[in-house]
Amino acid sequence: MNIHYERTNELQKKLKEEKIEGIIFSTPKEVFFLTGFHQDRTFLLVTQKEVFAFIPKMFFEHFSEKCSWAKISIYENPYDCISQKISNLKLTKVVFDSSTVLYDEAKKYIDMKFEAISGFLKEFRMTKKKEELENLKKSCQIAAQSYKLIKNKIKKGIKEIEIARELEYIMKKMGASERSFETIVAFGPNSALPHHETSERKLKNNEVVLIDFGCIYKRYCSDMTRTFFYGKPTDEFKKVYKIVEEAQKKGISTIKEGVLSNEIDKICREIISINGYGQYFTHGTGHGVGLEIHEEPWINPKTSTKLKEGMTITIEPGIYLYGKFGVRIEDTVYVRKNSHEVLTLI
């Protein structure tokens, strides 16, 4: 069965349970999740029994190929077209997702008497099915294998931007459609900026190299970070690296269904704190990965999501010594019932 059709059926089941007659979607990722068609300006109305798509004329053939089960309307003005459909169907309880809809767009729905509901698709997006896991795995494998290849090219005098470009090119050659976010390559003190912008800076001898990267395969993202010392590592680097490594390993080792996301964060954070670097771990421990590079669940001190099989998350503790160097180690991990699977193993 087509996975998008399957997802639509699950959603329709939930609509029935919650006594909602219809829900509207308009972001490319939501529409893709439910149809396999990925474009903006495409609106989807899912009712308990049917699916209606509202598209510009130019998408007609393409959309039809991807999603045979939707009834298509070509719109001039999408909101007029949706409103007409709602009225024809005599629907009275229709909702929009307030976590993905812009306020201006929301006002149009509110004018149509739609109600706001937040994150309706989230539970479906968070737990990945077999086909999604396959894409995530492949995405992670491409990233990990590309890293192995690029590592050999890292030499004194090479620019951060050159490493990023070559790495991205290798990932595409291996089947990725694109990078999943702006590749971070940070040399020396640049590695102490968690969101450093990859620059023209050249690598010198005896410097830290931090690479945070990932790719997209069949729309699914991977995310990983590696840090190493180019040259003879200083004692401080070795010490800091060991702490981050221990925190990351410990964090990953606890992953299985039922564990709370903030518990994992706590485990990583405690190891860094008891070693005296707590204040230098300035971000959350991780995040969900899927159609988006950052999505739920969030792995941080404030969020207590109970992990479920199928969730795919990053574990990425770090220590950042401004002006000196930073260390971050990150892997993408699939949650299983009684264990987990690291997808970005090199």
Add this chain to the structure above:
Amino acid sequence: MNIHYERTNELQKKLKEEKIEGIIFSTPKEVFFLTGFHQDRTFLLVTQKEVFAFIPKMFFEHFSEKCSWAKISIYENPYDCISQKISNLKLTKVVFDSSTVLYDEAKKYIDMKFEAISGFLKEFRMTKKKEELENLKKSCQIAAQSYKLIKNKIKKGIKEIEIARELEYIMKKMGASERSFETIVAFGPNSALPHHETSERKLKNNEVVLIDFGCIYKRYCSDMTRTFFYGKPTDEFKKVYKIVEEAQKKGISTIKEGVLSNEIDKICREIISINGYGQYFTHGTGHGVGLEIHEEPWINPKTSTKLKEGMTITIEPGIYLYGKFGVRIEDTVYVRKNSHEVLTLI
């Protein structure tokens, strides 16, 4: 003077004119436009005289380097932090931009008594200043020159995806940070899908090749499309190509300050229509290009924006014969007082 600081000053002038005490921004592109710092989770409150930034701790050093004129608050919860600041400053009329803020986020602002205003930054974003034009020019030149190089590699048996990958690699080698959207490479009947997804399909002899692509240089996008016949062009292709070419040239020739955007669309559309292909030109004639690949002004039958010097738009008429082939020709064009400048010339 720093261009982001200059933009902030212009915005503050408008705030005074409109008697607005403060405005909040949170999308990376808006924040970048006003600070030079490009990240999510960064909130900016611009008052008539000051700028306040609300950022996670891990952005502190990086943000400070980029934007020295903002007063920085580190937040745990951004909305609590913003609310506190508003209260300290005793501001009573603060607005948020309903065209860029999600409904869930908007509700937080509404709770703080902020008012919705739509597209407040638009007029500034639409007309590009000298430094922005330089980036746009470079972005377009990289795209155009890369096309020249890739064209030589287009041969029977090559896959669409290979052309896309190599083209993107060349653009990055020439200084682009990334592609500005998913490169479309469409062979044969695929060219008849305006938003074809680049595939594994191999090029055969005597087929249409359509390439729609662009890159990003210092955050500014380029956008262009070229179509040609690989082999001996059919009479139908030659005929259709000539019509699209004429429409595109005529459309571009009319561009200068004061012209209405729908007039340009009409000129292109009429040439295609009088030649009998009106129904096969299934999209608008163009769009603005800048920090976003698609932004205002829109060049279509329904939008009558008066062009102003500094606007940068695409002109991209097309004819799509489903099952057979499509032709689209697109350039990015800078609007001048009495004329225009095509930035994507090869």
